[in-house]
Amino acid sequence: MKINCLHYMSSGTIVPRVVFVIILMLLMTKGHAQQSLAVIANEKGPPSELSFVELKSIFMGERQRWNSGNKVLIALLKTRNKIGIEVCDKVYNMKPDEMNKYWLALVFQGKASAPYFFNSTTELQDFVAENPGAIGIIDDNVTVSDIKQITIDGKKSL
Amino acid sequence: MQHVYVFEFNLSITRMRHVDTFTRLLIQVAFFTAASSESFCQNNTQIRGFVDAGTVFRDGRFAFNLGEQDLFITSDLSDRFSFLGESVFKYNIDSETRFSVSIERVVLKYNYKGNHNALLGKHHTPINYWNDTYHHGRVFFPTISRPMIFSSVLFPLHTTGISLQGLNLGKLKFGYDFMIGNGIGSTDLWDNNNNKSVTLAMHIKPRTGMRLGMSYYHDVLSKGVDPHHGQVIHHNLTEQLVTASVANFGDKLELLVESTMMLTKGDSIPMQSALFTYAYAGYKITDKIIPYIRIDNLMYPDDHETEGSILETKQNTYYLAGLRYQINYLAVVKIEYQRQYTGSNLLGNAITTQFAIGF
Numbered sequence: 197m198k199i200n201c202l203h204y205m206s207s208g209t210i211v212p213r214v215v216f217v218i219i220l221m222l223l224m225t226k227g228h229a230q231q232s233l234a235v236i237a238n239e240k241g242p243p244s245e246l247s248f249v250e251l252k253s254i255f256m257g258e259r260q261r262w263n264s265g266n267k268v269l270i271a272l273l274k275t276r277n278k279i280g281i282e283v284c285d286k287v288y289n290m291k292p293d294e295m296n297k298y299w300l301a302l303v304f305q306g307k308a309s310a311p312y313f314f315n316s317t318t319e320l321q322d323f324v325a326e327n328p329g330a331i332g333i334i335d336d337n338v339t340v341s342d343i344k345q346i347t348i349d350g351k352k353s354l
Numbered sequence: 355m356q357h358v359y360v361f362e363f364n365l366s367i368t369r370m371r372h373v374d375t376f377t378r379l380l381i382q383v384a385f386f387t388a389a390s391s392e393s394f395c396q397n398n399t400q401i402r403g404f405v406d407a408g409t410v411f412r413d414g415r416f417a418f419n420l421g422e423q424d425l426f427i428t429s430d431l432s433d434r435f436s437f438l439g440e441s442v443f444k445y446n447i448d449s450e451t452r453f454s455v456s457i458e459r460v461v462l463k464y465n466y467k468g469n470h471n472a473l474l475g476k477h478h479t480p481i482n483y484w485n486d487t488y489h490h491g492r493v494f495f496p497t498i499s500r501p502m503i504f505s506s507v508l509f510p511l512h513t514t515g516i517s518l519q520g521l522n523l524g525k526l527k528f529g530y531d532f533m534i535g536n537g538i539g540s541t542d543l544w545d546n547n548n549n550k551s552v553t554l555a556m557h558i559k560p561r562t563g564m565r566l567g568m569s570y571y572h573d574v575l576s577k578g579v580d581p582h583h584g585q586v587i588h589h590n591l592t593e594q595l596v597t598a599s600v601a602n603f604g605d606k607l608e609l610l611v612e613s614t615m616m617l618t619k620g621d622s623i624p625m626q627s628a629l630f631t632y633a634y635a636g637y638k639i640t641d642k643i644i645p646y647i648r649i650d651n652l653m654y655p656d657d658h659e660t661e662g663s664i665l666e667t668k669q670n671t672y673y674l675a676g677l678r679y680q681i682n683y684l685a686v687v688k689i690e691y692q693r694q695y696t697g698s699n700l701l702g703n704a705i706t707t708q709f710a711i712g713f
Contacts, residue, residue: 258522260469267433267465291641297683300712301494303400305487306438306461306473307521309430310400 231282232336233354235346236321241266241329245347248354254331255287257299257308262329270311271320271332279317283333286354399429404712406492412704420445421708424458424490436463442490457542458490458512471519476542479513480531480555481569482612483599492710496608496636498688502650502672503614503630508593510571513551514542527559531569539579539587549574563603571595577621589620608636608646629653636678644678671695684712 235251241262246254253259259268273280275292284295303310312330314320321340324330331346336353338345348354406421423443430436438461446454460475480486484501488494503509515535522529536544537551557567575591594617602609613631630653636646650672676690688708694701 253522258469258527260465260471260521261467293680293683294641300402300683301487301491303428304402304426304489304491304494306428306459306463309436310398310428312398 231279233279233282233286233333234336234338234352235331235333235348235354236324236338236343237331237346238266238324238326238328239342239344240264241268242331242344242346244344245350248349251346251348252287255333257302257311260308264329266329267309269309269327269330271323271330272311272313273317273320273334274313274315277315279333279335287333400427402426402428402712404491404493404710406708406710408498408706408708410704410706412702421492421710422490424492426491434465436465437461438463440490469521469523471521473517473519474515476512476514477517477533477535479510479535479553479571480517480533481510481553481571481595482597482614483565483567483601483610484612485511486531486555491712492708493684493686493712495710496610496634496644496646496678497648497674497676498690498706498708501612501630501632501648502652502670503612503632506616506630506652508538508575508616508618510538510551510553510573510595513537513553514540515550517553522559529557529559531555537573537575538593539575546579547574547576557599563605565599565601567597567599567601569595569597569599571597589623592619593617606638608634608638608644610634626655628655642680644680645676646678647673647675649673669697670701686710 235246241264243263254268255270255272257270261267272283275281275284275296281292284290284292288295288298290298299308299311302308312323314323317334317337318339320332320334321338321343324332325340325342333354345352403426404422404424407419408421409416409418411417421444425439425441425443427439428437438459439457440459442456442458443453444456445452448454457476459477461477462474464472464474466472478485478489482503485504488500492498504511513533513535515533517531517533517535519532520528520530531553533551533553533555535551535553536542537547537549540546551571551573553569553571555567555569557565559565571594573593575587575593577587577590580586595614596617597612597614599612600609601611611631611633613629616628616630617625618628619625630651632648632650634646634648636644638644650670652670654669672692672694674690674692676688679687681687686709688710690706691703692706693703
């Protein structure tokens with residue numbers, strides 16, 4: 197074992213390996229931070245503009261109905277999905293586990309209805325298009341025409 | 355005279371006997387909305403469960419123990435109606451099978467406007483933060499067991515009745531609960547006296563993770579009833595509970611302090627007061643590792659007569675220190691050292707562990 201370590205060190209491979217890992221981690225971090233999110237909603241119920249504070253309040257389950265009277269239906273991607281992870285970070289300011297625990301506890305207390313979780317942005321968009329009062333968050337790639345994109349603090353993307 | 359409610363189900367649901375007008379209207383509305391909103395049931399009915407098991411080392415002996423199995427069901431019946439049910443399966447030495455099933459919560463909720471709701475059924479009385487938040491899900495408990503106040507026979511853990519509720523109102527996210535129910539000593543089918551229990555609770559949430567609340571509870575207990583845990587009340591008793599709560603579960607520091615003043619007055623007993631307080635503090639070293647402490651204090655007057663349990667003596671104090679490890683949001687392991695005093699006498703100490711999960 198001792199002889200192998202000496203050979204490894206002297207072969208000059210460990211420094212390039214460490215540098216490569218650091219560069220890879222930086223690229224991953226940079227890539228993660230650049231994911232833009234779009235807030236989409238059904239034509240009936242949600243307004244066309246919201247502030248970020250209002251958006252967060254809605255996704256924390258603090259609002260039960262829109263001004264139109266439609267029930268607030270929250271649509272999210274599962275936290276196995278990288279967009280789902282990004283939503284946890286940007287909107288909830290929580291790690292995925294914390295967000296899941298938050299919602300489980302809230303539903304268990306009887307204080308809110310559970311959100312609808314989806315595996316893909318296509319499924320989420322279809323749900324939002326079909327259900328009055330539904331609001332969801334996906335990446336910038338909005339492919340369904342029967343939904344509207346909500347501006348948050350005047351911006352189309354989060 | 356006890357009324358017998360008989361329901362004859364047919365398509366017109368008009369042949370209901372001995373049901374008052376309000377209840378009939380409520381049931382008709384419920385059936386109509388349920389029948390016309392099948393998609394809600396299909397899409398958003400959730401069945402979850404919580405279980406815990408653990409160990410205890412006490413009086414020189416070590417044992418494994420089984421906690422409760424908590425079955426929890428929620429469903430959106432329509433755009434405005436929803437249902438919540440919680441049933442607990444637990445060890446019961448008096449049962450032939452050594453286990454019993456308890457219906458802990460059955461709540462029919464109607465969201466009538468904005469963030470305002472009407473609730474009918476069996477609830478956890480919203481008398482303090484712990485009872486309103488944690489229910490029977492040990493995976494959510496910050497400690498292994500509930501505070502000592504829950505052992506009091508006069509603590510209204512459940513109320514079967516109706517309530518009006520408001521949530522997250524205004525900038526301070528004001529919330530309220532106004533509940534009228536059968537009260538302590540009643541069953542889930544019948545009130546043992548003509549007096550209804552009344553609960554009024556309010557809270558604000560000035561920032562994320564923080565909740566400040568107060569509540570008031572009033573009830574009249576009849577002589578001879580068994581309120582809970584097999585203890586019989588020896589006098590007609592008027593009970594008032596005033597509770598104050600401070601909860602702050604932040605990124606690092608967790609703090610929960612609640613204090614309840616119990617005022618009781620019997621037929622020939624002057625007004626007596628007892629004070630129940632507990633304080634919990636935890637610190638998140640990491641997201642997964644949280645050491646914590648809790649101190650419970652129950653103070654009774656010298657001539658307290660209304661309770662026959664071991665907690666009747668002047669002062670009972672309970673200390674615990676523990677460590678919580680969050681495996682993930684569905685699994686947590688806790689280990690605690692617990693020490694209980696009655697007056698200045700050490701009643702006992704123990705080391706306990708708990709593995710609690712949700713599924």
